[in-house]
Amino acid sequence: MFDFAPLTRWIDSSLHNAMSPFWTTVVEMLIIGVLILIFYALVGLFLVYAERKVCAFMQNRLGPNRVGPFGVFQTIADLIKLLLVELVPIKNADKFLFNLAPFIVITASFMAIAAIPFAKGLHAIDLNIGVFYVIAVSAMGVIGILLAGWSSNNKYSLIGAMRSGAQIVSYELSVGLSLITIVVLAGSMQLSVIVEAQSTGWFIFKGHIPAFIAFIIFLISSTAETNHGPFDLAEAESELTAGYHTEYSGIKFAFFFLAEYMNMFIVASIAATVFLGGWMPFHVGHWDGFNAVMDHIPPFLWYIVKTFFVIFLMMWFKWTFPRLRIDQLLTLEWKYLLPINLVNVLIMAFIVLMGWHF
C-alpha cells in the first residue's frame, strides 16, 4: 500500500536543512493550512454540485447542465455570484455577533477536517484522542448557529436557532455513544489506530450486530447533527423560510452553506473511517487474487469512495423523506436512539470482554 509518511518525512527533513526549527514549523503549518483550505473549498464545491445532481436524479430532472460540461462549473459560477453580491445590512442586529457567527460555524468544520486520516500517513494531526477531538470540535458549530439566530433580529431565525440548539445537543449524545461502541471494539481513540485495526476486516463486519446498529444510529444522528436530510428543522424552508440564516447574504451566507456541506463530508468521513475501514481496501477472506487486486487501488480512492457512498445515503434520505417535527425529533433521540445506544455499548463491551468478535 502506498504510504504518505516517507513523503512527509522527506519534506520535513529538507525544510529542517534549509532553515531553523522554528521557521520549519511555521512553514509546515502554512503549507498544511493552505492545502486543507484548498481541499475544503474543492470538496465543498463538488458536494454542492453532487447534491444538485443527485437531487435532480431523484426528482426526474436534469440538474445543472448549462455552465461547462454537465454543468460542472455551475457551482463555481454560483460561488462567484455569492462573493460579489451585496451584503445586506440588517437593522437592529447585533453587528458583532452577526458577523462572528458564520466564522464560528466554518471554523468548527475546518478544524474537524484536520484530524481525518485521508490515506496512510496523510492526516494533518494524529491525536491520540482523535474521535473525542472530532466530536468536540464539530459540536462547536452549534454556537455559531445559535449566535446567528440570536443576533439576526428575526423571529424565524430565533426559532430556527433554538430548534437547532435542542437538536444538536441531543443528537451529540447519540453520535458520541455510537462512536464509543467502536472505540470499545478498537481499544483506541486514535483515528489512525482505528483504521489500522481494520486491516483484518472492517468494524461494521467485525463487530457483529452491535457495530451494525451503531452504524445505523450514527448515520441517523449525524444526519441530524449536520441539519441535513429529514432533520433540517433549523432551516425548515416551508416553515421558517430559511431558519437561522434567513438574514444572511453574500459571502456570509456562503460560509453557512459551505459549512453545512462540509459538515456532511466530515461526518461521512468519520463514518467511513470508523465503520467502513477508512482507507483500507475491501478484502474477502482467502480470496487472495481478489485481495491483491483490491490492494492496488490507492487508499485515498478507497477513502473517497466510501465517504461519498455515505454522503449519497444521506442525500437519498433527504430527497425522499418529509421533515420531522421538533417534538418527534427529540422523542426519537431520547426515547429510542439513546436507550438503544446505551444497551448497544454494553453488549459491545461484553463481546469484547469475552473475545467473541472476529
Add this chain to the structure above:
Amino acid sequence: MEETIKEIVDENQEYVINMGPQHPSTHGVLRLVVSLKGETVKNVEPHIGYVHRGIEKMCESITYPQIIHLTDRMDYLSAHINNEAVCLNVEKALEVDIPDRIKVIRTIMSELTRIQSHQLFWATFGMDLGGLTCFFYGLRDREKVLDIFEETCGSRMIVSYNCPGGLMYDIHPNFQKRVKDFINYFRKILPEYDQLLTGNVIFQERTRGIGRLSLEDAISYGVTGPAARASGFSCDVRKHEPYSAYDRVKFNEVLFNEGDTFHRYLARIEEMRESMNIIDQLIDNIPEGPFAVKMKPVIKLPEGEYYQRVETARGELGVYIISDGNKNPYRIKFRSPCFSNLSVLNLISKDFKIADLVAIGGSLDLVIPEIDR
C-alpha cells in the same frame, strides 16, 4: 392592527410572528398572524385581501359571456369548474336545453381539472412537509393534463372553455385518445404517490391525529369539499344536486370520519381515483351533436335571482346572480369554498406545533385568489 398584536404580547407573553404575505407555505399572499408559546400555536389570525381585484364588482359592468373569463382568475386551479358554474346559472335562467354532448364534455373536463388540482395539492403538500421530491412528481403528471387542456382549449390553466350555451369550440380530434392514455398512465402512477408519501412513517406521524375537525364544526363553519368529507360531512354537490352529466355516472363520495390532516389528504387521493372512474365511464360515449347551442347575440337574463352551485376541487362554489333584465348582472356573488375552509384554521390548529400549522394549512388546500376575488 398593530395595537392588537402588542396587547397579545403583553398579556400572555406570546411570541407573535407573521407568516406571510410572502411565505413559502401559504401558497400565495395569505398573511397569518400566529401567536406562539414556544413552538406551540396559540392563536392564528388570517388576514386576507392582498389579491383583491374586485371581481364581483367588475362583473356588474360586463356582460355574461365576459364574466366567464373573470371566474378563471378566482380559483385558477379549478378554472373550468368555475366557468361551468356561471354558464349553468345563465343557462338555467334562460331555460336553455343543453345537448348531451356538451354536458358530457363539460363533465370530463371538470374531472380532469379536479385531477390536476389534486395533483398540485399532493405536490405542494409534500413540499410543505419537507419532502421536496413530491413537488416534481406531482407537477410531472399534472403537465400531462395541462397538455390535454392546451390541445383542446388553447390554454393550459386559465381555460375559459365554457360559454353560455355550450363550449367555445369542439374537442380536439385527439382528445379521447389522449385522455385515455393519461388515465392508463395515471392509474399506474398513483400507487407511486402512495409509496412516496402516504405510506411513509414520518408522513403518517406528521399528519395522523393532527388538526382534527369534528363533523359539527365542519357543518357550522360551512367547510365543504374534501376537507369536510374527511370529517364525514356528505356535501358533494355532484351527488346531492347533480349537474351536467353527473346524474348518469356511478361514483362514490369519498367519506372518512377521522377528520384529521391525514384523512383530508387521503380524501383527495381517493377523489383522484373516483375522478378517473367518472372519466372512464364517459370518455367512450361522448354523444354526437353540436358543441354549442345558438344563443342570442346579447344575453339578457330575465329579472330575478338565480343560484347555482357546483363542486370545485376545493368545495362548493356558489354563484348567485341578481338580474334586473339588463345585459349585465345587477349584483353577482360568489360563495367561495376556500373562505369557509380558511375560517376553520384557527379552530383546528390551536395547541399544535408551528410545523403542524403548515401541514394543516396545506391540507385545507387553499387558493388565496379565490378568497380575495
